[in-house]
Amino acid sequence: MDRARTTSRKKGSCTAALGVFLLIALTACGPAARHGTHLPAAISDSETLDLARQILLRKCMEQTGFDYQVEASPRIPDDREFPYVIDDAGWARRHGFGTDLQLARENLRNSDPNQQYFRSLPIGRRVAALQAANGPQPTGMSAKGPSGTVIQRSDRGCQVTSEQELYGDARVWFQARVTRDGLKALRTGAVLADPGFAEAARPWASCMRAAGYPYATPAELRGHLPPAEKPLPSPEEQHMAVAEADCAASSGLASTASTLDARYGARLTEKFKADVGTAERLEQAALPRARELVRAESTGP
Numbered sequence: 097m098d099r100a101r102t103t104s105r106k107k108g109s110c111t112a113a114l115g116v117f118l119l120i121a122l123t124a125c126g127p128a129a130r131h132g133t134h135l136p137a138a139i140s141d142s143e144t145l146d147l148a149r150q151i152l153l154r155k156c157m158e159q160t161g162f163d164y165q166v167e168a169s170p171r172i173p174d175d176r177e178f179p180y181v182i183d184d185a186g187w188a189r190r191h192g193f194g195t196d197l198q199l200a201r202e203n204l205r206n207s208d209p210n211q212q213y214f215r216s217l218p219i220g221r222r223v224a225a226l227q228a229a230n231g232p233q234p235t236g237m238s239a240k241g242p243s244g245t246v247i248q249r250s251d252r253g254c255q256v257t258s259e260q261e262l263y264g265d266a267r268v269w270f271q272a273r274v275t276r277d278g279l280k281a282l283r284t285g286a287v288l289a290d291p292g293f294a295e296a297a298r299p300w301a302s303c304m305r306a307a308g309y310p311y312a313t314p315a316e317l318r319g320h321l322p323p324a325e326k327p328l329p330s331p332e333e334q335h336m337a338v339a340e341a342d343c344a345a346s347s348g349l350a351s352t353a354s355t356l357d358a359r360y361g362a363r364l365t366e367k368f369k370a371d372v373g374t375a376e377r378l379e380q381a382a383l384p385r386a387r388e389l390v391r392a393e394s395t396g397p
Contacts, residue, residue, distance in 0.1 A: 139390070141383060143169060148386035149258050151393055153229070156254035160228040163213075166393060170204050172197055179284045180293070180357070181300070181314040183350035185341040192333030198324045229254050237267055239274035242282050242368055247274055262386065263378045272378065275371035279364045286360040287353060288315070296352035303343035309336060314344075 139147070147166060154164035174190065175197050182188050191197055205211065217225060231250025238248045249270065250256065260266040287293055301312045311317040317340065322328060328336075344350040365372055 139168070141379070144386045144390050145262070145379060145382060147393065148382070148389040149262055151389045152258035152261050153254050156257045157228060160254070162225050162228060165210055167208070167210065172200050172204070175201070180287060180353035181344045181349055182337055182341045183344045183353075185338050185345075188337035188341045189334055192328075192330060192337045193318070193321060195324050195327040195333060202324075227253070231256065237270055239271040241274050241278040242364065243278060245278070262382050264381065265378075268374060269378050272371045272375035275368050276375045279361075279368060279372075283357065283360045283364055286364075287356040290356050290360075292352055293349075293356060296347065296349040299347035300343050300349040303347050304339060307339040307343065309339060314340060 147168060150164070150166040154166055157164040174187065176184075176187065176194075178184075182193070214222065214225065231253035234248050234250055236249070236251030237256070238246055240246050251266075256266045259269055263269040297313050300314075304311055304317075309317065311320070317336075327333060341350075344353075
């Protein structure tokens, strides 16, 4: 829903925006949703900061005539990511390639009351809501990601207002967050491109062929899976995923991927330590205020 513009300095081409931290949600829930938000028994520092940002966002949106419901991020038990290869046979027996978890995430998105309300608004109100939250145009602020991609966003709207109030400097926070969030994709890409990963994938492929699955890499296997809405029968999916995990262990691909991931993660963190350090510093400085906001939200007025 946020209109962030992403460009590349190399050829001026457009690429996908790193919008995970720019998304907004609007809700029709009124005063009853403004206090006493149900929160998990224990929340992490990152969850505390996100909830505090939402509380400030709600305050700003209410001033523009829109309601906003603060929502703790839903937790899906056993939800995990395997960016290189499934290396947990027990998890594979329970979830296969995670199709059930993918559908659970989609159901949560579809049932989110904020998104439901936004979709129910007349088109004119939708436009007004987006402008109130994100500003009139995705211009005014820009940040260069670690891959060289430039992301632009508005310097107006309740998103920026809430981040300014929480972190003290929305522009500095935007640059630091864009850099830090972009490191994950760079790290994953570096591991997959490393000759050591390709070398370790060869015995994995031999193991998989012996199990009846002729795929050269885990990525090739993923490319042959049906879409989540029309998945393989669960026993078949689980059997294939368990074979992948067993072969990842016996071939050494799992340990190679883990070693490479740690190596490139350390290199990238060091290379971009200024922005990574700035993000951590701003978060630590914001935590006391964030905890106060969340405590007041959970106990009510």
